[in-house]
Amino acid sequence: MSAKGVIIIGSSRSKGNTYTIVSQLQQQTGFDVIDLKAYKINHFDYDLKNEDDFNALFKKITATYEIFVFATPIYWYTMSGVLKVFFDRISDFLFEEKEIGRRLRGKKMGVVSCGSDQEIKEGFIMPFTESANYLGMQYLGDIHTWIENKKITQEVAQRITEFANRLMEK
Numbered sequence: 001m002s003a004k005g006v007i008i009i010g011s012s013r014s015k016g017n018t019y020t021i022v023s024q025l026q027q028q029t030g031f032d033v034i035d036l037k038a039y040k041i042n043h044f045d046y047d048l049k050n051e052d053d054f055n056a057l058f059k060k061i062t063a064t065y066e067i068f069v070f071a072t073p074i075y076w077y078t079m080s081g082v083l084k085v086f087f088d089r090i091s092d093f094l095f096e097e098k099e100i101g102r103r104l105r106g107k108k109m110g111v112v113s114c115g116s117d118q119e120i121k122e123g124f125i126m127p128f129t130e131s132a133n134y135l136g137m138q139y140l141g142d143i144h145t146w147i148e149n150k151k152i153t154q155e156v157a158q159r160i161t162e163f164a165n166r167l168m169e170k
Contacts, residue, residue: 005024005031005068005167006032006067007034007069007071008083010086011037012082016073018048019145021152022071025160026116031069032065039057044092050092053091058089058093058100060090062104062107068107068108068110070108070109073114106137106138107137109132109139110141110163114144114147115146117146142163143159143162145159
């Protein structure tokens with residue numbers, strides 16, 4: 001049996017192109033999907049005085065899942081602001097409640113990007129790979145996807161299937 005995984009979608013549109021891609025990946029992996037837009041997550045605060053949904057969400061997902069797939073549209077050549085704020089907030093658990101932050105050690109990370117171009121710019125993946133390294137996570141790789149005429153192309157469908165298979169390997 002494979003490890004339990006979650007796809008965390010960070011988009012400004014809950015049912016946009018990235019969601020279309022995530023739905024296909026979810027069908028093939030059976031992973032749960034969490035839409036960050038459905039949560040109130042404030043920007044990082046050095047005083048750690050945020051009163052929002054992040055801490056409870058982070059505690060739940062780190063206790064529940066072994067594989068984390070971050071799915072993001074490409075906005076201005078990088079991950080979405082919604083997802084960047086999520087990554088920034090992981091710092092909450094590097095300063096306080098460190099045992100919660102340490103739950104990520106040994107877990108696995110993958111990335112799905114969705115953009116209007118068929119290629120991503122050099123450097124896009126670096127924040128993910130370096131975050132995985134810093135947090136002690138195993139980086140499983142990434143795929144870049146796009147939608148044409150509101151549909152998943154055969155090439156993108158193949159990428160999704162190959163990525164799903166990689167995620168499901170032990």
